[in-house]
Amino acid sequence: MSRLGSAIPDDSIAIAGAGIIGLSIAWKLSQRGWRVTVFDKGEIGREASWAGAGMLSLGGEVDQPSRFATLAVESRRQYPSFIRELESVSDRVIDYQECGALDLAYSADELVRLEVRAVAQTRLGIESRAVTTKQIQTFWPRVGSEDLAGGRFFPADAIVDPRDVTAALQRACARAGAKLLPKCAVLAATVTKDEVEVQAESGEERFQAMVIAAGAWSSSIPIAGIPPIPAAEPVRGHLVGFRQPEQTCNTILRHAHTYLLQRANGLLIAGASVERVGFDRLINPEIVAWLASEAGRVLPHLNETAPAEAWIGFRPGSSDLQIGSWHSRRLFLAYGHFRNGILLAPITASLVTDDINANLRTR
Ligand SMILES: Cc1cc2nc3c(=O)[nH]c(=O)nc-3n(C[C@H](O)[C@H](O)[C@H](O)COP(=O)(O)OP(=O)(O)OC[C@H]3O[C@@H](n4cnc5c(N)ncnc54)[C@H](O)[C@@H]3O)c2cc1C
Known part of the structure; x- marks a missing residue:
């Protein structure tokens, strides 16, 4: 310099x-x-x-x-x-978890879409395997099973804080x-x-x-x-966080545009909105409530608790x-x-x- x-x-x-x-x-x-x-x-x-x-x-x-x-x-x-x-x-210790991700389908159409996408992903080297409703109920007993049609598990997906x-x-x-x-x-x-x-x-x-x-x-x-x-343009996203016992959600759970994951410190995060509202930093309670209800569809026990935290960030769009x-x-x-x-x-x-x-x- x-x-x-x-x-x-x-x-x-x-x-x-x-x-x-x-x-x-x-x-x-x-x-x-x-x-x-x-x-x-x-x-x-x-x-x-x-x-x-x-x-x-x-x-x-x-x-x-x-x-x-x-x-x-x-x-x-x-x-x-x-x-x-x-x-x-x-x-420093970094919370990095090779936990995999489970994509959930709540209708036959959603399941077909997951399977078609998986064929294209395999060609790119992204492996996944079909998971039945029964397997989901056995291995992920907290996942909402009403109307559940099945899912796909992606073993190489991971999370980092x-x-x-x-x-x-x-x-x-x-x-x-x-x-x-x-x-x-x-x-x-x-x-x-x-x-x-x-x-x-x-x-x-x-x-x-x-x-x-x-x-x-x-x-x-x-x-x-x-x-x-x-x-470059800001694309705002809201996230919410629930305080939960560790290991409540030991893999990423996804359904449509909703995802859930849990940090090693117990914070269970659900996201995310995608909003083009400029650099507005105000947290919108309606979006927070919507994210919480989407999270409650995937993990119904979350319906009994309110998010402990909500925050926003500006994704760098271009x-x-x-x-x-x-x-x-x-x-x-x-x-x-x-x-x-x-x-x-x-x-x-x-x-x-x-x-x-x-x-x-x-x-
Ligand atoms: C809700 C949400 C969920 C997300 N989830 C994921 C995810 O699961 N996985 C994933 O991979 N990504 C995710 N992202 C995207 C990811 O967070 C961003 O793509 C990434 O953080 C961008 O990093 P960055 O360093 O480019 O930008 P930033 O972290 O925004 O850093 C840019 C920095 O530039 C500084 N700056 C601005 N103007 C100036 C200036 N004039 N001079 C000097 N400094 C300046 C700012 O202060 C800021 O610190 C998510 C983002 C959001 C908002």
């Missing part, structure tokens, strides 16, 4: 945004010897990456070939080693030498052939390159010297996943992860790090 007027160190990289994406990139770049400064307009890891449920869910999210599908499958493959290494370098991941990344980044600047927004940037001038709340500084990883806010940072970057250089070897994008940014963090960090190395230096 360099103040305007002095020479720019060869290996300085600025990152706008300290969510799971910006922090994962910062960690990987620091490991490769880059001098990284991460700016965040608020607290570290307190936006979508704090709100996310943390499903690592190929079974629920991927059903046709696409770049997203390829990256999601590869990122899921990398997850166990990503978590192991992160726990080791940060000395994203708040554990960002806390561990924060420490891993600091230990690897990255500089994290909370409450220090990037206000604007100018990209030239030789450098990026960053105007932040802390002042103006020059870097070899910059990564935009500001989630739903990414395209609100004015950037001169290049064509406009693709639009026309596509934005990962890679943008009209310059000095500017790199890492946003648009929408509902899968927790899943896609490892592969995004690898791709951006490799891209920066290839463009700027061989390390």
